[in-house]
Amino acid sequence: MSRKYDFDKKIDRYDTSSYKWDQSETLFGSRDVLPMWVADMDFQAPPEVVSDLVEKAQHGVYGYTIRTDEYYGAICNWVAARHGWRIEPDWIATSHGVVPALSILVQILSEPGDKVIVPTPVYYPFYYVTEMNDRQVLRHPLLMAEDGRYRVDYDLLERQCSDPTAKLLMLCSPHNPGGRVWTREELERIGEICLRHNVVVVSDEIHADLVFEPHKHVPFASISEEFAQHSVTCMAPSKTFNLAGLQAAYLVIANESLRRKYLYRLKAQAMHEDNYFGAAALVSAYTKGGPWLDSLLEYLQGNFAVMQQHWTAHAPEVRIIPPEGTYLVWLDCRGISPEPEALKRLMYERAKVAFNDGSSFGPEGAGFLRANIASPRAMVREGVERFAKAVRDTLG
Numbered sequence: 001m002s003r004k005y006d007f008d009k010k011i012d013r014y015d016t017s018s019y020k021w022d023q024s025e026t027l028f029g030s031r032d033v034l035p036m037w038v039a040d041m042d043f044q045a046p047p048e049v050v051s052d053l054v055e056k057a058q059h060g061v062y063g064y065t066i067r068t069d070e071y072y073g074a075i076c077n078w079v080a081a082r083h084g085w086r087i088e089p090d091w092i093a094t095s096h097g098v099v100p101a102l103s104i105l106v107q108i109l110s111e112p113g114d115k116v117i118v119p120t121p122v123y124y125p126f127y128y129v130t131e132m133n134d135r136q137v138l139r140h141p142l143l144m145a146e147d148g149r150y151r152v153d154y155d156l157l158e159r160q161c162s163d164p165t166a167k168l169l170m171l172c173s174p175h176n177p178g179g180r181v182w183t184r185e186e187l188e189r190i191g192e193i194c195l196r197h198n199v200v201v202v203s204d205e206i207h208a209d210l211v212f213e214p215h216k217h218v219p220f221a222s223i224s225e226e227f228a229q230h231s232v233t234c235m236a237p238s239k240t241f242n243l244a245g246l247q248a249a250y251l252v253i254a255n256e257s258l259r260r261k262y263l264y265r266l267k268a269q270a271m272h273e274d275n276y277f278g279a280a281a282l283v284s285a286y287t288k289g290g291p292w293l294d295s296l297l298e299y300l301q302g303n304f305a306v307m308q309q310h311w312t313a314h315a316p317e318v319r320i321i322p323p324e325g326t327y328l329v330w331l332d333c334r335g336i337s338p339e340p341e342a343l344k345r346l347m348y349e350r351a352k353v354a355f356n357d358g359s360s361f362g363p364e365g366a367g368f369l370r371a372n373i374a375s376p377r378a379m380v381r382e383g384v385e386r387f388a389k390a391v392r393d394t395l396g
C-alpha cells in the first residue's frame with residue numbers, strides 16, 4: 001500500500017460542529033459512544049485538495065462563483081476515466097446535494113399523488129423526498145439471496161411499473177445499505193422494464209467511486225442512448241473525497257427537455273448558485289485525487305478484514321454482508337435480536353458504539369445494523385471490539 005497518505009492518523013472531530021461526532025450525547029445518551037454511523041469519513045481529504053482550499057481561503061474574498069470550463073472538464077474527465085462514460089459538458093447541472101436534487105426530480109417527474117418506486121431497504125431520505133412532496137412510496141422490497149446479497153424482484157418490478165401512476169424509479173446505485181454494486185446485466189433488466197412502461201430512472205450514484213475489485217460500477221445512463229434519454233444520474237465528489245460539508249453535487253442529464261425542466265425548477269427555488277469552496281474542491285479532487293482514492297480503497301479493505309476476523313472469532317452471531325461498494329457494512333444481527341430496540345440498547349448502552357439502526361432504512365432493515373468503517377484502523381478495531389464484547393456479555 002502506498003504510504004504517501006496517512007489514513008491511520010487520528011483526527012479529533014469533537015467540537016467541530018460534526019453531525020457524527022457532536023451528537024453522541026444528545027442522540028445516544030453519552031459523549032463517549034463511538035460514532036460509526038453517518039456516512040462521512042474520519043480522514044482528511046486528499047492533501048492536494050486541502051492545500052488548494054487553504055489557498056482559496058487565504059484569498060479572503062468569498063464572492064459569487066461561476067462554473068468554469070475547468071469545472072466541467074474535471075467532471076467529464078473523471079467520469080470517463082473512472083467509469084468509461086463519455087458525457088458532454090452541457091449535460092451537467094449542479095445541485096447543493098444529491099438529496100436536494102432528488103427532491104426536485106420528484107417534483108418535475110411526477111404529480112402529487114403519483115407513485116415513486118423505491119427498492120428497499122434504502123437510504124432514508126428517499127422516503128421523505130417522496131412523501132414530503134405529497135407523492136407515495138411504492139416499496140420494492142429487495143430479495144436477500146443466501147449469500148446476503150440483495151437482488152431485484154423483476155416480476156414485482158414489472159407489475160409495479162405497469163401501474164400508470166408509478167412515474168419514476170429511484171435507484172440507489174451502488175445500493176445503500178447492503179453495498180450492492182448492480183451489474184450491467186441487472187441494470188439492463190431494470191432499465192428495460194422501466195422503458196417498457198415509461199418509468200423514468202433517477203439513479204443516485206453518489207457511491208460510484210467507492211467500489212471494490214472485482215466489482216465495477218456501471219453508470220445506468222451509460223448503457224444505451226435510450227437509457228440515457230430516460231434517466232437522470234446524480235453524482236458528487238462528496239462521499240469519495242470526504243467533502244460532504246461543502247455541498248458540491250451535480251447531475252448528468254442527457255435528455256434536453258428533462259434538463260431544462262430541472263434547471264427551471266432549480267432556479268425557481270433559487271438554488272442554482274455554486275458554493276465558492278465546493279466547486280473548487282470538486283475540481284481539485286477530480287484532477288488530483290485519483291491516487292489518494294486508490295489508496296483509500298485498499299485501506300478500507302484492510303478495515304473490513306479487521307472487522308471480519310474479529311467477529312468471526314468473537315461474535316459469530318453477527319452475519320457480515322461483505323460490501324461490493326461503499327464504506328458502509330451491512331450487518332445481519334437477527335441472530336442476536338430481531339428487535340431494533342434491543343439492538344440499540346446493545347450498541348449505545350452496553351457497547352458504547354453507534355452504528356445505524358437498520359430499521360431506519362425501512363422495515364426490511366429491522367434486525368440489521370450498518371457500520372461505517374471509514375475511520376482510522378485503530379478506531380474501527382475499538383468499535384468492533386466493543387461491540388463483540390457487548391454481544392458476549394449479553395449472549396454469554
Ligand SMILES: Cc1ncc(COP(=O)(O)O)c(C=O)c1O
Binds near residue numbers: 039096236238
Ligand atoms: C445513497 C445516498 N444518496 C445521497 C446521500 C447524501 O447526498 P448529499 O449529501 O449530496 O445530499 C447519501 C449519504 O449518505 C447516500 O448514501
